Amino acid sequence: QVQVQQWGAGLLKPSETLSLTCAVYGGSSSDFYWSWVRQPPGKGLEWIGEANNRERPYYNSSLKSRVTMSVDMSRTHVTLKVRSVIAADTAVYYCVRLRGRSLWGQGTLVTVSS
Amino acid sequence: DTQVTQSPSSLSASVGDRVTITCQASQDISNYLNWYQQKSGKAPNLVIYGASNLETGVPSRFGGSGSGTDFTLTISSLQPEDIGTYYCQQYASLPFTFGQGTKLEIK
Secondary structure: OOEEEEEEOOEEOOOOOEEEEEEEEOOOOOOOEEEEEEEOOOOOOEEEEEEEOOOOOEEOOOOOOOEEEEEOOOOOEEEEEEOOOOHHHOEEEEEEEOOOOOEEOOOEEEEEOO | OOOEEEEOOEEEEOOOOOEEEEEEEOOOOOOOEEEEEEOOOOOOEEEEEOOOEEOOOOOOOEEEEEEOOEEEEEEOOOOHHHOEEEEEEEOOOOOOEEOOOEEEEEO
16 A cells, blocks of 8 residues: 655745655555645645656646656655745645545645745 | 646535536647645545546545536536536646636535
8 A cells, every 4th residue: 555755844944945854655656656746725736746756757837947856766655845935935835646546645835035 | 838727616505415616628638637625725536537537535425527528517416515626637748737626615
């Protein structure tokens, strides 16, 4: 059974870099497709990007200039970095397998405030 | 990019009512569509995957149908615990996209 755990800093100042990590336990390294999704307070779900073990990560065009996702060599960890954060980046961030029978991490609230 | 348009944005119904939420894709996505229920303060919970497959543990009063561009989530007999916000999501092509959400309340 696949399990997902995520962690990272929850409070940032404007212009800092958001960094979150997602660990996937029990999954197949050959079928590794993980997305990050965020949800600002009181709003809907926004897809940030997907990393997999075959191609370069694919990012939402609205965030592409500030986002980097990477997969470790063991294909068990996915990291998300968002540079130069602003207040509008305040959201709950989820690590998610969105293809097919989706699986969600528990979510991490990231607050950007001076 | 494939857009998904969900309707209605909010819905109020009585216990026992049949409830329908629709999702329309801007292009053919075959059956690559998921439906989620989200309760306040919680992560979304998968209800239907692949347009019509009921996720394990989800009550059988939930059903999904559709293919191509038009999809429907149906609750055959609304129960109080079904309140929350429902989202559709397409995974036919990148970038993946979500519907705007439907807030379901009990009348």
